[in-house]
Amino acid sequence: MATAIVATAFGGPEVLSAVDIDVPAPGPGEVTVRVRAAALNPIDHKRYSGAFGVDPAQLPMRLGNEAAGIVTAVGPGAEGPAGPIAVGDEVVVHPAPGALAEEITVAASRAVPKPVGVSWEVAGSVLAVGATAVHALEAAHVGAGDTVVVHGASGGVGSIVTQLAVARGATVIATASEGHHATLRDHGAVPIAYGDGLLDRIRAVAPSGVDAAIDTVGTDEAVDSSLELVADRGRVVSIVAFGRAADGIRLLGGGPGADPGTDIRANAWRTLLPAVADGSLQVVVARSFPLAEAADAIRLVETGHAGGKVVLLP
Structure with a gap:
């Protein structure tokens, strides 16, 4: 028993x-x-x-x-x-x-x-949120030299997305409340506050443009700003905004029309656990x-x- x-x-x-x-x-x-x-x-x-x-x-x-x-x-x-x-x-x-x-x-x-x-x-x-983070990065094709916006970068999934994207050599613009900005800077990201003026703030820190966006919060602000910034809608990825499928973004997880990413998630431990062990992932x-x-x-x-x-x- x-x-x-x-x-x-x-x-x-x-x-x-x-x-x-x-x-x-x-x-x-x-x-x-x-x-x-x-x-x-x-x-x-x-x-x-x-x-x-x-x-x-x-x-x-x-x-x-x-x-x-x-x-x-x-x-x-x-x-x-x-x-x-x-x-x-x-x-x-x-x-x-x-x-x-x-x-x-x-x-x-x-x-x-x-x-x-x-x-x-x-x-x-680490594995539940981490597998989702790895799936999001793969779906958005984030790699070295990219500039990527991560919405909700201080959350469980967003924090891991941010750290792994930086490790891949991407420039990460991380949206979060100001109380989390110091931690995000420690992770190597450029933190900015969400709310009114978000689009202008992102453009100010990414004058050369944004290659991809990963949404972990599902707000209209997050999705709308991503669609404005990213030319290829296939590189706008959300794990929660299932009501925005008609906009052509990539939806991940178990929601309607979403990509479950079964193989990617099943093998995410190979990336996540060594990174936690060597301290490169917090x-x-x-x-x-x-x-x-x-x-x-x-x-x-x-x-x-x-x-x-x-x-x-x-």
């Missing part, structure tokens, strides 16, 4: 409960992982809030989708993308359905080695909570002002 967080109804954090679950033994190609850290993401709340429907058959609903931990059991032929997996291996798992739990059984194909020296909290926080963990305090943790995520990843520690 293990403790897991489930939603017993559709609604707010008050519908969450910590319950005892049976953890199935790993079958062929599966592993069981003792979770040491599991990160929260906004989609966790959306799932049980009813934003995606209120089918009672989905209840009780397990939550979470990324974690890091220690392998406690392996099924026959348990091999991950980096090779065979053994009991005692430290791994990062994504996608990891039901990750908000003390222990989970998942496909071995979703488990990759946790880099030595990387904290459990960071290891359990992932901010704002706060950690015990597993039993999942409702409080999700309330913090819902504010949109956590200041980094929020993690549960079983």
Whole structure:
């Protein structure tokens, strides 16, 4: 038996409960992982809030989708993308359905080695947002010499997009509130405030033009300014503005008409985990909570002002 967080109804954090679950033994190609850290993401709340429907058959609903931990059991032929997996291996798992739990059984194909020296909290926080960031950069064809605008550069996805784009040799113009500008400068970006006059501010710091834009916020301001600045609409990428498909921008993720980028996201760990390990990619963990305090943790995520990843520690 293990403790897991489930939603017993559709609604707010008050519908969450910590319950005892049976953890199935790993079958062929599966592993069981003792979770040491599991990160929260906004989609966790959306799932049980009813934003995606209120089918009672989905209840009780397990939550979470990324974690890091220690392998406690392996099924026959348990091999991950980096090779065979053994009991005692430290791994990062994504996608990891039901990750908000003390222990989970998942496909071995979703488990990759946790880099030595990387904290459990960071290891359990990087792959969901990081895979989206890598997908966005690939979709926008960002490379050395490009000038790219990143909208929402201080958020979970935007921060990683910014850092990886700089590492590729791009000039990054990063929109964010002024409180985040110092951090963005440390990442090598040119920070600017969003709001009235955004287009003029971008043009002032990019007199030679903008080659690509990546939107992580979905506002009309972000999309409209990107369309004004970028000649090739195929290099305007959004992970949230699904209502703007008619404008010819590239939409990524699970929304209508979006590119899921399955292969790119599945292999993003090869870029992300070494970068976290050598310190070239910074992932901010704002706060950690015990597993039993999942409702409080999700309330913090819902504010949109956590200041980094929020993690549960079983």
